[in-house]
Amino acid sequence: MPAASVVYAGRRLITNGGGVTGMAKYVLRRLIGMVPTWLIIMFMVVFMVRLIPGSIVDLLLQDQGGGGSYQAGIDRAQVEHRLGLDQPVYVQYVKYVAGVAQGNLGASLWDQQSVVSLIAQRVPVTAQVALVAIITSVFVSIPIGVISAVRRDSPVDYLLRSISILGISVPGFAIGTAIVIFPTLWWGVTVSFKYVSFAEDPIGHLKLIIPPAMVLGVQLSASVARLTRTMMLEVLQEDYIRTARAKGLQEPKIVVKHALKNALIPVVTVLGIQITNLLGGSVITETIFALPGLGRLMVSSIGARDYPVVQGIVVLTAIFVMCMNLAVDVSYGYLDPRARPA
């Protein structure tokens, strides 16, 4: 029997003499543990989306001029039946779970498009914005945090900390609106609102993606920079750092090779969790920058009371968040051997 192993990030992790490793068992256990969580989430979303005041039936009736007929109570029942909304919610839930188990998230109640295809069209936009935001935040926040820690209590430290606090304090919608409005008022130019895909126009596409990514990245950077600073300050006071200095190692090498690597362990885990927050932020930024991503789809679907689409987005987002949490936990074990499951 060949030796079993868990490969993570291109590295062979814990192996166990040909049996299933502790890490693999841990991952498997976590995956199984996700199922009830997922069922509960689906249960909640199916019920809660129907608790939002107003229903798609009313909207359809209104759009079809059903004001008078609604009062007579005729058309509403017909529309409800057509949409399958006349069944008890628990029946709708069971049907929904059965559909999801088969990979069928249903279809939009408005135009009958498959929810999977609707989401698939939007995910790339949101994912690209999130990716650029993360890259931005990593390349900005970690150097800021390191410099701020190394230059502790200096004017540079105060300046960088102030910027971080500003980034955390100012809401994303305000930064986004400022990016759109101020250049318009000052110079008569602003970001483009005409979406083009990467395949159509790579440069034009990047121009669309970068401003909202910057908005999300700024907020992410601010919190990561503060955490990096705090962790660096802690690590820089460790004995092994003092030993390294005593050995005559150069300060940059001490900071980058010895201090930063250890300081980054909690930063990486926090960064992973923060990625899920980007999905929430995308609702605002995609609206301001008119990007056709998942956040916009969520907003328009809630407004239209398009239950299957809202459910689909929430369910898939929940899966993503759960997987991210798992990935963070696994990576934590990878970065810090003490945290690996037995």
Added chain:
Amino acid sequence: MTIEQFGGRVSRRSVLEGIGVGALGLAGAALLGCGGTKSGGEAGGASSGALGANQPKGTGLPLTAPVVQGKEKAGGTFTEHTTSSYTQHDPHTALATNIWHVIGDKGLEPDPQTAAIRPHVLTSWEVADPTTLVFKVKPGIKTHNMAPWNGRDFTAEDVAWNLERIGGLYAEKLKVPAASFQRASMVANITKAQAVDPTTVKVTLSKPNSSFFNGLMDTRVPFAPKEMDDIGWNDPLKMGGIGPFQISEWVKDQKMNYKKNPNYFRPNEPHFDNFNWTIIPDRASAVAAFISGQTNMISALNQLEIDQIKKTKPDANLYSWIDSNWHHFRPSVEYAPFKDIRVRKALQLAIDYAQIMDGFYGSGWGYQAALNPGFPDAWKPEKVKSLAGYNPDTKAADRAEAQKLLTAAGFPNGKGIDFQIIFQNTSGTAYPENCQRFQAQMQQVFPEMKIGLKPYADNASFSVPQAKGDFQMVSYVITAAPDSVIEMQSQYYTGGSRNYGHFSDKNLDALIDKAQVELKMDARNALMEEFQTKFTTEWVPMYVLGAQPARVMMQGNVAGYDTTAGTWYGYSASTKACRWFYVDK
């Protein structure tokens, strides 16, 4: 019923005039007399360049419509923005703006300032007898050059199919609830539409309908090719019409793009090669898009936005007029105190209309009582302003009278009256501010009256109590129908489709019934006069705050808007865009 019943020797033309002028000012009467002789293209061209800046026209309402000078530059792409993609695509059941406002076209069209009927797809409209109408279809109108039509002729058969479908006559066959055909009131009483020959349609009515021709001017009843029920109303890319533009791209939440229909029946229109809609949900972003030149037009502007744009874009042109949208508070007569005319009248006298409308709009709005001032037969803002309750100069006396009325009704200082106003709390709209100002005013005049405000987050949640009539008072904005009788019927008739406050008065119903079948202009106008008088004195079914100002800004290199600016030209830019063009300045 015979034609003699309308006055003995009534000629066919005079009956025709009677119906048509129901929606006309004097300026339109001459044109109507020519109904059937002018082509749509000729009619459209006749108005070109006729209007100048700040010239009051037609119905006498103020209008700002600067004429853009310069040499016409053919072609180009015109871009507008909208906040979301259209969701419903069946023009005869959809309430909101839809694709057919661009790719379709309507039977008749109104002069934007006078509301005079002008020929369009239909070149003549005649009353053969009070229950038989005959229309002539402009020959040579082509459908869009796409399958399955491939540019075939649009004929009387298509028009007949549209009229019957608009009227809801296919509801059973299509298994669509009859009430879903919201625009049926535009062709009320229709029982049959028949193609007599390729260019002639005969319409049979169950009883006379004085609003029929006016109804066909509404952008919301565009014609489609008769095969559309077989093709289905779900996929916009499969839809082809006869309008100036043809669908070219449709991506939900991104864009709705159209290309020029080279075979459009109006000569030399449209001018643009492409007419694109970009989806921009955020208002600030939409303003930025206009300033930066990404869009060519922006509408529904407030004063702050106008000032911002003027500073950064001084060559942009502002077009403004008193709009066909009107604000109101509608009491529900299910709430006991509002059953009493003295209570309803007291509130009408106590409202400071100018304070509320000025508060949100600043200027440019118009006083309105029962009917939107854009209707030729409606009272104009100056007249309304002189009436008790509306007149700012007599406000103190009116409020004193209001207090007496409430005391007489058993509610001294408003004691015992306790109601809520429901409204949509949408940012950027007037609803929240209107309600707050109304609440403050009433509490100032009637200190013991209790008024609560109940905001709803969006249209979906608001529409539930609105449609059920589950409120004591409701406030929102209504877009007027293109005919005063249709407007009366939907808003005030017992069980009318927009009569959410359940107002009911048998005398009012009788008056509306009479107006609907009254084909003589003078008699119908007299009925409308009676309606407007009793609306403000005997019935008071709602409190109309005023007609809102329309404010549109256009990039400085776009011309032709002066020919389409005004109250009655449909409800969206879509039907106007084919008359605009770029100029070299």
